[in-house]
Amino acid sequence: MDQVAETPAATQLRLDEPTREHLYVLAEGAAALAEFSLSAISIRDGDELEVVAAYGPGVAEAILGRRLPVALLEAEIENADEWGPWRFVPHDRETAEIAGYGYVYESVLTDAPGAWHPRDFLAAPLVDESGELRGVLSVDVPLDGRRPGKVQRELLEKCAVVTRRTVLTALERMELAERVRLAATTREIVRQALGEPTLDLVVEASRSAIVQCFDAFGMWLTAFDAQGGTSTTWYAEGEPAEPAFDQVDVVVAGLAEQCWAEQRVAPFSAADTAGIPRSDADRLLAFLSGIGIGSVLLVPLGVGTQCLGFLVLTRVSDVRTWTDVELDAALDIGHDLGRAVANARQVDQLRRIDTYRTQMVNTLGHELRNPIFTASANLEMLGLADLDPADHTSLTAASRAVARLESVVDDLLTMARIADPDRAFEPVPVDLHDVLAEVGEDCGPVAASKSVAYAIHAPAGPVVVPGNRDELLRLLCNLSSNAVKYTDAGGRVDLRVVRRDDDVVVTVADTGIGISEDDQRTLFREFHRSTNPAALERPGTGLGLAIVERIVQRHSGTLDLSSTLGVGTTLTVRLPAADAAVA
The missing domain is CATH 3.30.450.40 (GAF domain)
Structure with a gap:
């Protein structure tokens, strides 16, 4: 035998x-x-x-x-x-x-x-x-x-x-x-990777499943950026020092482009050089030998006709070949991880745009503050002069316009500050009772001047959430002032705070003019203005609720809206309670 x-x-x-x-x-x-x-x-x-x-x-x-x-x-x-x-x-x-x-x-x-x-x-x-x-x-x-x-x-x-x-x-x-196992693992890899905003997080979320799925020693993932450069993330058992991938990136990138065009993956070892030129194959073999790798499987990543990068799975020995089942599963993962890379690239581009916009708004806001302050100071001085009725009317209108400009600039700078992706968020315990007292001082008189009943309801004991006090104050003031603004005389606005399980729930309910279904779809967009003529008569910057949404997101909360045109609106914010967040 x-x-x-x-x-x-x-x-x-x-x-x-x-x-x-x-x-x-x-x-x-x-x-x-x-x-x-x-x-x-x-x-x-x-x-x-x-x-x-x-x-x-x-x-x-x-x-x-x-x-x-x-x-x-x-x-x-x-x-x-x-x-x-x-x-x-x-x-x-x-x-x-x-x-x-x-x-x-x-x-x-x-x-x-x-x-x-x-x-x-x-x-x-x-x-x-x-x-x-x-x-x-x-x-x-x-x-x-x-x-x-x-x-x-x-x-x-x-x-x-x-x-x-x-x-x-x-x-x-x-x-x-084996196909069922690989399919299940592939779904898990995709589930973990698709929601991640950066290449490093895509790899971190999926690397263990990928390596285990293919019985590999390690892997590296290289993504092509929109400017023609590359970024690489490496993972291997024992976390050895990262190899100098720039020695072979050009060779592997060329093979990845070819493989994506042909919709295949490429096993590579001394016994199978994947059809690449001998000089390139020798260069890649020498590199792999230098890091103790005997066999790799190159998986192109892409979307549509565009190759967005490549995944390389590594094995120490070249004795065990890559099976047809593994090759098919790897190609599927190449498609799905390609979408994850594309998403991460889009998120990165959006982050760059957001950073640029934040910087621009900050610059614009600070540049506008000085002339607005100058105009406001001069208008106050003119108010001290003995003016005839016509001039006094013009002065009042100009003062209102400057106040509007001050409000717009203040909202722009607040929006830029809370939307800055590079701004650290370091929450501390905040008792909402202290915040509610200040909200009542700001919004109560405004409501009374409009003959709108305004009431705050909160438990007797502390209601503590992890967060930033100034931002939480802005959140509650914006919700309350918005509700008061769109409620006519004789109406009512109630701000309630309750503890439900691991959450603190804040609701602001009004009996105001309500919001149409069409307007509800875009209500939290920046500079949103209603299509309701009754709402357009009331001045606003269109940033108040956009600021609210950003603050809620920064505090790991949720924001829900319920409204009926002509009946009223209820906005509900859920924030994690401080003790639940610690647990």
Whole structure:
């Protein structure tokens, strides 16, 4: 029985225990049916066959996990006698190349005619419906010590037919289970990665699942940016020092572009250089050797026709090949991670735009403050003069306009401040009772001047949330003043604060003019102005509720709106309570 040299367990086929046990029972049955003492089943793994089941005294310990190049087996059976589905190679025809892979069972040689020689070889190639070799059943040491005759060959043929059908069924079940496993892992990878805003976070969210999914040592992911540059994130077991990827980025990037265009992935090792030019292949092989990597799988990342980068999965040894199931799953991940990279790129571009806008608004606001202050001061001085009624009316109108400008600039600077992505948010415990007192001082008189009833309802004890006091004050003032503004005389505005489970819930309900369904869709956009003529009559900057939404987001809260045109509006804010946030 010719088998192969020892292979470490790490390179063995990924078979679950039920499948291994099933194949062992199959090997045992084959030996019994064929009337042989020993039997083995080998499964194809790329260009090699691995012994996955063996039956007979001492044979499992000797040959399980051994591997034989398919090419050597094919060369051996070219010299074989055909016994139906079996191939028999007498010991005197054994090739020198395969002799080193052989396993010889210690048995007594006999000089009797037709005696079985220890180096005789008898195996049945197991091929699928397309004629592809999927495995081999081999037997050794017939029970009667003789080469099989006509009757035993008939038994061998039945044995081969049954074994082939059962092994192929087991492999189909194994491949289906592997596809299900990879599909489930792929979904998990995509779920974890798609919501992340940066390349580093995409890799951090998915790296463990990817490496485990493909039984890899590590990985690196390189994304192409819109300016033609690249950014790379690396991960490997033990977190070794990051290699100098710039040595091979050009080579791998070119291969990634080609692979994306052809919609394929590219295994690469000394035995398979993926069709890239020899000089580039040598350069990449030298780089991989320098970091202790024997085999990689290059996965292009992209969306549509655009390649956005590449993922490289690494294995220390090049003995175990990348399976077709793994290649298909990797290409799917390339599509899904491509979307994650595209999302991260868009988020980065939006962040850049947001930063630029914040800087522009800050500059504009500060530049406007000085002339507005000057105009306001001069208008106050003019108010002290003895003016005729017409001039006094003009002065009042100008003062109102300056006040409007001051309000707009104040809102612009507040919006820029809370929207700044580079501005740190360091929450501290804030008791809303203190904030509510100030809100009442600001909004109560305004409501009274409009004959609108305004009331604040809060529990007797502390109501503490983690946050920024000034921002929470602005949040509650904006909600209250907005409700008062759009409520007519005789109406009512109620601000309520309650504790519900792990949240502090703030509601501001009014009996005002309400908001149409169309306006509700854009209510929290910056500079939103209502389409309701009754609302347009009341001055505003269109930034109040946009500021509210940003503050709620910064405080890890939620904001809900309920409104009926002509009936009233209720805005509900949920903020995590301080003790819940700590827990």
